[in-house]
Structure formats: structure tokens, C-alpha cells
Amino acid sequence: MVTGVGSVWTNSAGFVIGANMLVTVTNGGSLLCAGNSTLGTNGGDSVVTIIGGAGVTSRWSVGASPASAKSLTVGAGASANNRLWIDGGGVAGGALVANVGGLFVGAGAGANSNSVITTNGGRFIMNSGALAIGTNDNNNNSVVLTNSVLTNTLDSYLGAGSSNNTLKILAGTTWNMGAKYLYVGPRGGNGNVLTIDGSTVSNIYDVRMGLGDAVVTNTACNSIVITNGGRLFAQSPFGDPSSLGGYFGYSNSVTITGPGSMWSNADASGITLGSLQYAPNIGLSSISILDGGKLDVTFMRIAYTPSNTVLVAGTGSILRARGVGFDGGFSIGGAGGGVSPYDCGNQLIVSNGG
Secondary structure (H helix, E strand, O other): OEEOOOOEEEOOOOOEEOOOOEEEEEOOOEEEOOOOEEEEEOOEOOEEEEEOEOOEOEEEEOOOOHHHOEEEEEEEOOOEOOEEEEEOOOOOOOEEEEEEEEEEEEEOOOOOOOEEEEEOOOEEEEOOOOEEEEEOOOOOOEEEEOOOEEEOOOOEEEEEOOEOOEEEEOOOOEEEEEEEEEEEOOOOOEOOEEEEEOOEEEEEEEEEEOOOOOOOOOEEOOEEEEEOOOEEEEOOOOOOOEEEOOOOEEOOEEEEEOOOOEEEEOOOOOEEEEOOOOOOOOOOOEEEEEOOOEEEEOEEEEEOOOOOEEEEEOOOOEEEEOOOOOOOEEEEOOHHHOOOOOOOOOEEEEEOOO
């Protein structure tokens, strides 16, 4: 335990925590590191708790400074049920984990059910690197962030080849993707959920959800939920579409709900719902814009797979496909409006004031 203002535990390298361990930093104490750190190795059930309070900030600096940020892994090498808990004690910024150069939760075979949670004013700051939650068949990992700041310099992944991982970006959090890709449930990922709730995720190159291939086709039931004024901004400079369904993915969904909630693709980019190439017997993906939500893109295309749906329902709900010409506006069918053999059953539904 590190407790009290002026109490400091310093590591000249990283901080590595094995199985069945408890580390607590509280009442203004500090844990200062200068190397890549890991919570949970070759075991599990370890907990690091950073607890703040009135007039003090308890902190874990993973790197020596923002410019020399280091990676943090929670759950590595068959290590499950590890937890990083950042509790501000009811004070904004009362507990802080900072100088992070990439966050990896559930990495290495058997790294299941690991978590990172901010609460009661706790704050997490990632300065560079990637965010990866659940990779290589590591399931049920979760990250919940409020009042936090994330900045990417690499692509990020939620549920790559893994299932039932969750990422919640909650009120007061900003995530700058640094013009990198965001993958949700690629290569066999199932049931992974990204929630953007009252927060902002910006500068995404493209969103790729349910991205399978000819070998890994079981990439399904992943979802993105944007609610309570949450906002997502994608801005591919080359007009590449964000993809919901990817190659051979199916039953993936996006929900944009409530006033102020929006997904916006800037420049010439848009969204393809279904797949990025012709594929029979898969599809069933959806975009739902509800109760004042908004989707604003250059083009919206439902294509290449059957039985996909766009629903615009509720007063103030808007789908705006603002482009014109070959790759503009709204279309059902292949690229440029052509119809594939597998485009049957795709539909746009506008109802109840949408």
C-alpha cells in the first residue's frame, strides 16, 4: 500500500504484478514507473486500486511523462479476473492513471474477464499507442471510462477473434483516434459491444465492424451504441467507407438514439451496410436511428448481402446522405447502385416522425 501525500513508490522500469496480489495507492500516494507494466501474469485475481479523496490526487504514472508513455497490460498469459480500479473518491481527478502508451486488456491465451474501471471522478489518460480489448480468443474483458482522455497513434481493436468484450466510453471522456482504424469484432469476434454514452470519439479513419474473411466467417452480433448525446466522427481522407458487416460478417448492428447523439462521416466517406463484397446467406445487419439520433454521411449503401435494414424512427431522427453522383447519396445495391444477386430483402424504413 502507498498512502498519504508525499508517499511514493518508484520503479525505474515497469511494474509487473503476478497472481493473487493487491496493490492500493490512496490518500495522495503515487506509484511512478518508467517502463511497460503488466497487471496479472501467469495467473489471475490481482487488483490494483487507485483511490483519491478531497484535496489530494492519488496516481499511477505508467511512464515518466506523456512524451515517454509506456504500455499497460491488464491480463496477460493465462491471467484472468484481474482488475484496475480508479476511484476518485467523489472528486474529479482525485485518482489518476496517466502516461499510458497503449492499453491492452485480455492479451495472451486464457486472459479472460479482466477489467479497467474509472468511477467517482477517477481519470485515465492514454497518450499514445493502441487500445485493444480481448484478442486471440480472450473473452469477457471490459473497460469503463468516465472523465478520461484517450489518444491513439495505432489502430484499436475490440474483440479481435474474441467474444463478449465491452468498451464503455462514458460522460466526460474524449477519445481521439489519431486517424487510425477502429475494429469491432474482427476475424471471428462475436457479441462485442462499444458504447459511446455522452462522450466523443473523433478522428477515426474508418470503423470496421464484424470484419471476417473467406476463412473466418463467424463474425457476428457485434454492436455500437451511441446514446445520451454521444458522438462519433469518422473522416477517411480517401473516401473509404466505414463497414458494418465487413467481409462475411453478419447480424452486426449500430444504434444511434436520443437528441444530440450522432455518427458523422466527414469528407467523401460513408457507410456500407452488409458486406464489402458479394456474399450469399449472410447479412441481417442493421442501423437504427431513433428518437432524435442522427447519421450524417456522404453516402449510405446497403449492399452485397441480404436482409439488412436501416431504420429511422422517432421525432427528430435523421439519416442524411449528402453526396451526389456515383458514390453519393443513398443506395440499395452494389457499388454505384448496381444490384448483386444477393441484395434481396434489404430495406430502408422511415416511421413515427423520422
